[in-house]
Amino acid sequence: MTAPVLEAVDVVRTFGATRALDGVSVRVEAGRSVGIVGESGSGKSTLLRQLLALDSPTAGEVRYRGEPLARRDRGLLRRLRADVQPVFQDPRSSLDPRMRVGAVVAEPLRSLKVPGDHRERVAEVLAAVGLDPDVASRYPAQFSGGQRQRIAIARALAPRPSVLVADEPVSALDVSVRGQVVDLLQRLAAEQGLTLVLVSHDIAIVGRLCERTVVLHHGRVVEEGPTASVLADPQEAYTRRLLAAVPQLPGV
Numbered sequence: 001m002t003a004p005v006l007e008a009v010d011v012v013r014t015f016g017a018t019r020a021l022d023g024v025s026v027r028v029e030a031g032r033s034v035g036i037v038g039e040s041g042s043g044k045s046t047l048l049r050q051l052l053a054l055d056s057p058t059a060g061e062v063r064y065r066g067e068p069l070a071r072r073d074r075g076l077l078r079r080l081r082a083d084v085q086p087v088f089q090d091p092r093s094s095l096d097p098r099m100r101v102g103a104v105v106a107e108p109l110r111s112l113k114v115p116g117d118h119r120e121r122v123a124e125v126l127a128a129v130g131l132d133p134d135v136a137s138r139y140p141a142q143f144s145g146g147q148r149q150r151i152a153i154a155r156a157l158a159p160r161p162s163v164l165v166a167d168e169p170v171s172a173l174d175v176s177v178r179g180q181v182v183d184l185l186q187r188l189a190a191e192q193g194l195t196l197v198l199v200s201h202d203i204a205i206v207g208r209l210c211e212r213t214v215v216l217h218h219g220r221v222v223e224e225g226p227t228a229s230v231l232a233d234p235q236e237a238y239t240r241r242l243l244a245a246v247p248q249l250p251g252v
């Protein structure tokens with residue numbers, strides 16, 4: 001059996017007296033999609049930062065393709081940085097306003113020192129997210145929120161990752177464009193066989209995009225399973241409350 005592409009094993013992360021993660025274990029299998037849901041403050045972003053190796057656990061272990069990240073093995077981290085790409089919540093703050101879109105999208109290629117002329121790859125990924133290649137010469141501020149999130153997704157795709165890790169990718173967008181960005185992520189994941197880890201406080205979005213769902217509450221996994229069964233037959237009162245509280249996406 002091959003190791004999961006990403007795995008958290010009994011991960012604890014404390015901030016002072018706050019136990020943001022209190023013994024969380026999650027497996028992300030290659031080519032599959034996992035949604036992480038929970039109310040604000042439940043530890044979702046803290047968990048994603050662990051999976052992206054942007055933060056280290058207080059206790060427990062994060063593994064990338066079976067290898068513990070704790071070794072701080074430079075080669076392992078470099079492979080993870082190329083293979084696991086983040087998409088953050090707010091494209092206003094995640095896109096550098098002083099950089100043209102072409103440079104923004106090429107940024108992971110530069111930082112990963114991918115050789116060659118990056119313009120062709122930039123045009124390819126802009127097309128993949130439904131943007132015209134000539135947007136490369138413009139600045140992020142010239143675009144709407146939905147278009148900016150498309151630019152952020154193009155940037156994430158540029159180095160040909162196998163995993164996208166998205167933290168509330170549509171929460172900062174107008175309700176009217178959320179469905180389009182969800183559709184885009186769904187199409188890209190299917191077409192490119194991407195592994196998807198998606199955090200949302202909106203369980204309806206996870207319902208659209210993710211095969212499995214993990215429910216976090218106070219830094220613990222309280223429920224986990226195939227999304228269809230978690231949504232149809234939640235075992236925990238907390239999950240039922242989340243289901244009752246969420247706005248529905250148009251078309252869900």
Ligand SMILES: Nc1ncnc2c1ncn2[C@@H]1O[C@H](COP(=O)(O)OP(=O)(O)O)[C@@H](O)[C@H]1O
Pocket residue numbers: 015018019020038039040041042043044045046047
């Ligand atoms: N850098 C930090 N410093 C202090 N507390 C933090 C930090 N990051 C997260 N926390 C705390 O950890 C808990 C979980 O936060 P977070 O992972 O951001 O939740 P979520 O993404 O589910 O809303 C919260 O109580 C939050 O205040």
Ligand SMILES: [Mg+2]
Pocket residue numbers: 044045046167
């Ligand atoms: Mg968060």
